[in-house]
Every structure is written in structure tokens, then in C-alpha cells.
Amino acid sequence: MLSLIQIRDLAIIDHLELDLAPGLTALTGETGAGKSILLDALQLVLGDRADAGIIRFGAERCQVTARFDLDDAPEAGAWLAEQALEADGECVVRRVVQREGRSRAWINGSAVPLQSLRALGERLVEIHGQHQHQALLKRAEQRRLLDAFGGHEGAVERLADLWNRLREARRRLETLEGAGDTADRLELLDYQIDELERFAPGEEEYSRLDEEQRRLANAGRILEGCSALVTELYEGDDALHDRLGRLQAELEVLVDLDPRLEGVTRLMEESMIPLKEAAEQLRDHATTLELDPARLQEVEERITRWHDLARKHAVPPEELPVLLLRLQSEREGLLAGREELETLRAACQTLEQEALAEAQALSGSRREAAARLGEAVTGVLRELGMGGAHLEVAVETA
Template sequence: MLAEITIRNFAIIDRLDVEFESGMTVLSGETGAGKSILVDALNLILGDRADAQAVREGAERAEVSARFVLDDAPAAREWLAEHELDDDNECLIRRVVASEGRSRCWINGTPMPARELRELGERLVDIHGQHAHQSLLRRSAQRDLVDEYGEHSEALAAVAAAADTLRETRAAIAAIEQVDDAGAMRIDLLQYQVSELEALDLGADELDELEAEHRRLASAERLIGDGQRALTLLYEAEEGAAMDQLGSAERLVGDLAETDNGFAPILELVASARIQAQEAVDALRHHVDTLDIDPQRFREVEQRLASIQDLARKHRCAPSELPALAARLADELDALEGAGARLETLKMDEARQTEAYHEAAAALSAKRSAAASQLGNAITEIIRSLGMPEGEFSVRITPAAHTRINASGTDDIEFLIAANPGQSARPLERVASGGELSRISLAIEVVAATRTRVPTLVFDEVDTGIGGGVAEIVGRQLRALGTAGQSLCVTHLPQVAAQAAHHLHVAKQVRNGNTSTRITYLDAKTRVEEVARMLGGVELTAQTRAHAADMIERARD
């Protein structure tokens, strides 16, 4: 449940710290005091879109933090564990919005994107707004409510997976069937290009080898000449050859070493140098002998390199990329040339997948029919207690008129209401009375909330348009929801406020020309004063206070 929320510089709130308890908590106050702003701040902490307008005028940033206790939130605990964000049995969420609109989020101290915050928020709090009846007029929202009430997540996932598979197969079929004259031309082009690349037959390492051979052939005359000169300096010079000089030096140092042992290490170095020089002479002679000035081979290598460069320019790629290009074009050609056989296989897959989709959709339809009956009875029972004693709510499920593959199944779902005896059931959007629509919407919200697995329910003036004895019944319904967890209710109705276990009063105050919102916890005495104010009248009389006290006392019973 929501344990506390801290708000800084959000809208007209400069600084606000509020703690919450389990059960039903009411927030009341004059219009414009900031009750719904508190709900807006909660929406922000749950991943709603950040807006620079939310930052209090003159402030650099707005900040909202909330602490949740997760005793009754297994889905949230599981999500946190999956993301390695679990921290004992609590969750701390922080959201900061800068004055230019940029926002940052933290979950248990770890920076996270708003998308992840929304995923977690859906497992912590369910907010029912005062305009919920507007969304309930949409067929898609009605379908979603039936599925949520019936707990159809697994059946929906099966239909969606079958739909995705079938759509992918049909897309592949369409791509093949679109291969007409343009496709045939593509095949002709690919055949020519592949044959040209195959004729070139460029090996994986051939280009590097050709370039190295070209450099060697182009420099063959210099390599032979300079190599021979080096050989002469080392061994073949009549006077002063390096080998002769080293031999003389070795003999001299050898004589010296016989007299002075200090020359012994030097003798070893000179002897080693002469041996290495001899090895260099042998290697140099062998390599120079292998060098050959071959104009014919040089022309062949140049022509081969030119062919490679020409084909690379033609395909607008680097020469080294030609082998990969050849493989890629060959694969494309194989795919196009084998399209006929693949098309036959795909059509067999399509038939099988279509059957699987309709089986999954039929299973979902059966579940929806059962849930629709239960949902209709549950909502009918509530609306009859809300001043519509003859009201009859039902859910009509019919096969969709279209034949499109839809991830949500093949059903058209429509909410119907017969408000008075003798009236036929009509679609919910055709209900003329705003008061009736508000009561029906509230009944739907209450029933939907009984199936939610979210520990905290927020009702933001969902009782608009309701009064009298009906309002007291509404309050009882909201209190019943709070007994199973936590419900927060923003209301203007004293009948609803009297039912709460906890009562918070929201008020505006002006200091130094600045307006801000404050929240006060009401004790037994101040609560009576607030309910009396909500009952109406410019001046509170003893009779009004007695009425308020009686309402609160009767709610306890």
C-alpha cells in the first residue's frame, strides 16, 4: 500500500508530506484547494507524462517521492526482483521534473526510464478518475473491462501469439506473390551479377596476396640489384668483405684471450656475429636467386587487380567486400528462384495457423461469455442500489463483422442498459441522463475494482452527479473496497466522507502573496466540523453538526 508521499514545488504545492493508512481514506476540501493535484502528483510518480507546467512557478524543479509497503503487492515484489531492484519489503520511487520539462526517475535509488516506472506503477496503484465514464463508452474499453474481470490474460496471450504468427505468414505470402514482372527482372539481374562474381572467383585472401605480389614484381629489378650488392658487401667483395673482417677480428681476439681471460666473452660475441653473418649470406643468396624479372606475370597480376577494381566500382563497394557480396546476392537469388516451393509451404502453414487462431479465439469467446454474464449480474445489483431499482445491465457479445486477424479476438463487445421497466436494452453511449451514466459508471468501477490485484485504489471524484441516499450507498461501496486493502477517495459528498476510516482536509493558504496547498489530518472533532461544512450552509449550526456526527456514527455501525 501507499505509506507516504512527499511533494516539493508541484503545481501550487510548495512542500507537502502526507502519510496514509490502510482502509478507506477520504480527501475533502473546497473546490480548487488542490485535492486533484495530489492525484496528479501520484500519477506522476507512477510514470505519467512529465510536463514543465507541473513545476511550481519560480521553482527550478518539482520533486515527488512515494514510499510503498509491499505486504499486499506480490506482483510489484516480483517485478522488482526481476529487475534486481528489490529492497526488503518496501519500494521508494522518486521523480524529478525540471522547469524545462526534462524528468528523471529512480526506483529504490536506481535511475530508471519512465517506461519501467509505468510498468511498476500498474502493479501498485489503480486510479479511477472522475471522467472514467467517458472512456467506458468506447467499445475497446468495454472489451478490456470484460477481459480484466474474467482474468483472461492467458487466453488473450494465446490469441495474440496466434495472430502474430498468422500475420507474419501472410506477409511472407504477400511478398512472394508481389513478385511479378519487376520480380522477374530482379531475378535476371541477380543471375547476371552472380555469374559475373562467380567468374571472378575472388578468394577470401587472394586480394592481399595479389597486392603483395604486385609490389614485389614491380620492384623486382631493384630488389635483385640491391640484394646482390648487399651480398657483395657481406661476402663477395675482393677487399673488405664483412665476413673476412669478422674472421680477422675473431683470430685477433682469440690470441688476446689466450693471454687475458677478460677477452673470452668478447671472443664469443665476435664468433657469434660471424656465424650470424654467414647465415645472413646464405639466406640472402638463396632469396636473390629466387627473384626473377617476369614481365608476363607482372601483366597478369595487374590485369587481375584491374578486374577486381572494376567490379568493385560497378557494385559500389570495396574490393575486399566482393566475396561477401557474391554470397549475399546468391542467397537472394536462391530465395527468389525457390519462391514457388516456399509459397506452397507458406500456404499450408497459413491454413494450419488460421485454424489455430480461430480455435484460440473461440476459447477466448467462451470465457468472455461466462464473464459477461457474471459482470452483468454484479453491475445490475449495484446500480439497483444506486437509485435505479429497475435497472438491468448486460453485456452483449457478437461475432465481429470484419474478418481481420485481431490480437484481441473475434468478438464485438457492447455494454447495454435498460434503465426503466418496459425499456429495451440500449448501448451505454445512448443513455440520455448524465446522472444515470454517472451511477452506471461508478457501479462498473466498483465491480472492476473488486477484481483488481493492485493494493491501492484511488477514486478521484467518481461520485460526481450523485447525491442523497444514493451517495451514502456509494460511500459504503468504497468503504467495502478499502477493507480489503487501501482506497483513497477524493470527494465533495458528506455521505461518502462519513464512511471513511481516515479523513484528510485539503485547503489553500496564502503567505507573502504566494498560494500553496496544505493537508490536515482530522481528529474526531474536526472531522465532524468538515462533514458539517460539506452538508452545506454559510454558518454551521448545532443541528448541522449533530447531523454530521450522526452520519459518522452510523457509518461506524
């Protein structure tokens, strides 16, 4: 309870000291008499922002001091104890604002930052504006006050959580149901996947088949070319290898005349080695080639099937393996969606039952709390001298 407030050099106030007794205190006066300045002073001493404009003209600083009895503010007393600022059941706070804009604050004689004043003020004072009572006309505010009085915060949070989960489950259920019947799409996917799985397109198969088809279709030409090259390089009457041998012999005669050409001789000798190796590899390659019309027909039929399926699905032939994976993934998603649909229907039913039970329990508790709240407020009104006043709080179902 606020028991004393002292104000010096604030706005139009030179000096004011106001002692407050227990119970209800009403300050009345005409507009401009300074009632709002008292509230401004109380807010200032409890950590509100301030600037030099609030200092009375001609003064260098303003000062506000407030004393509170803590008998009815146990939360504030506990906070002061935590901060090592307690002082025998009362609390004195002081705030000074300098003309140059600096501000200082004290709690029970100890200098503190403004954050501490604000933290303490939240535990000491509630300030309500002149139109704040109009919030009582709003259903949401009425519910909030009743739930705070009845201690329903946990129940309200549980109900809100159930409602949010139910709303999300319904939204997902509507999305899946709005997608329409998936039976036709699944039937088509089953057919397409079965066809592709029986064909079994390998990841690199198409490129290998294309390469093999070119080789088998041109095997005769390749054999003829390899044979001709071997003849020209090594086995013919006037093969390149023999011509290089004769040139090397002529070069050796020149080396006898000019030894500086010996390096060229070595190059000639070295060049004949890869020439011989090339001829041997061509000969070996020719032995591996076979004219196999049956295998050629098999490969071409397989390639034709690749092209047929690619045209059917409107994709390049080499993308058939990727298409199969994509179709399989889509089918798995649709099947999972079916399972999720059933799961969501069951979840919605369970959540509806749980939310209804929680809402019914909360409604009952609110009616009981409403009766207690009406009695409590009525008692306070009579303590304030309004013996004929009576408050009745009714809970109605929307």
C-alpha cells in the first residue's frame, strides 16, 4: 500500500507531501488542478521514462519519493529480499531527474538502475486509466479476469492446445480429402510401374546399348579397317615400319659422317616402338570382333523398346530409370496419404472428444468461480461503504 508520496519541483508543483491512510482514497478537483501530475509522479518514481521537460521552471532538478507498506505486497517483499534491499516491512523509493537529463534512483537508500525500479513497480502498483473500465464490456476481458480469479490458466492452455491441434488436423484432413479419390491415379501408377519394372531399364544401359549397337552394326567395316591399317603399318610389302627402317639405315650412314645426328637416330628408334605396338593392338582388337547378327537384332529390339516407352511417357529414353523412381515415389506418397487420412480421421475424433471434455470441465469450474467472484467483489463493495451494492457474475454458453 502506498502510504506517502513527496514531490519537489515537478511540473507546476513546488513541494507536496501527501500521507495516505489505509482503505480507499479519492482525489478530486477541477480539470488542470494537478490530479494527473500525481499519477505522473508515481509512474516516475517507479521507473517510467523522463526528460528535463518535467522539471519545474527555474529549478535544476525534480525529486519524487514514495513509501510503501509491504503487508499487502508479499511478492514485492520477496523481490526486495532477493535483491538484498529489504527494510523492515516497508519500502522507500526515490527518483531524481537533473536539468541536464541525467536520472538517478534509490530503493531503501541503495542506488539502483531504472530496470530495478520498473521490476519493483510491477509488484507494487497497478495504474488504471479513466476509460480502462470499458474493457470490462468485452467478453475476452471478462473471461480473462474470471480465469485469473479462478486459477484456470492451466486449463485454458490445455484447451487452447487441444483446439489448435484439432484445427491443424482438420485442415490437413480437408486438404487430403480435397485432393479427390486417388484410386484411379493409383491404378494407373500400378500399371505404369509394373510395365517399367518388367522392362527394368538400367541407369547406364541405354548408352551402353547404343554403343554396342554401333559396334555390331559396323563390325565388318571395323574389321576391314583394322586389317588395312595393320598392313599399312607393319605387315605390308612397303609398310610404314619397313620404310622407317630404311630411313634409319640411311641416317646411320650420316651419323658416321656427323656424330651430332646420333640423337636423331635414337628418336627414330623410339618412334618405331609405338608404331609396332599400335599395329599389335589393332590386330588384337580385330580378333575380339565378331559378326553376330543375332546379338545385333537383340540389341536393336531392346533399343526399340526403350524408344517406345520413352515416347509413351514423353521423356527422353535415357530418363526412363528416373521416371520409374519418380512414379514409385508418387505411389508411395499416395499410399501414405491414404494411411494418413485414416489416422487423421481417428485423431480428429479423439481430439474432439478430449476438447469437449476439457471445455465442459472448464465451464463448470468457471461457473463455480463466477459465484465466488461475485461474493468477493460484493464483500469489498460493502467494506467501501456501499452496503446495497451487489455483483452477480453469470457464465453463459456462446
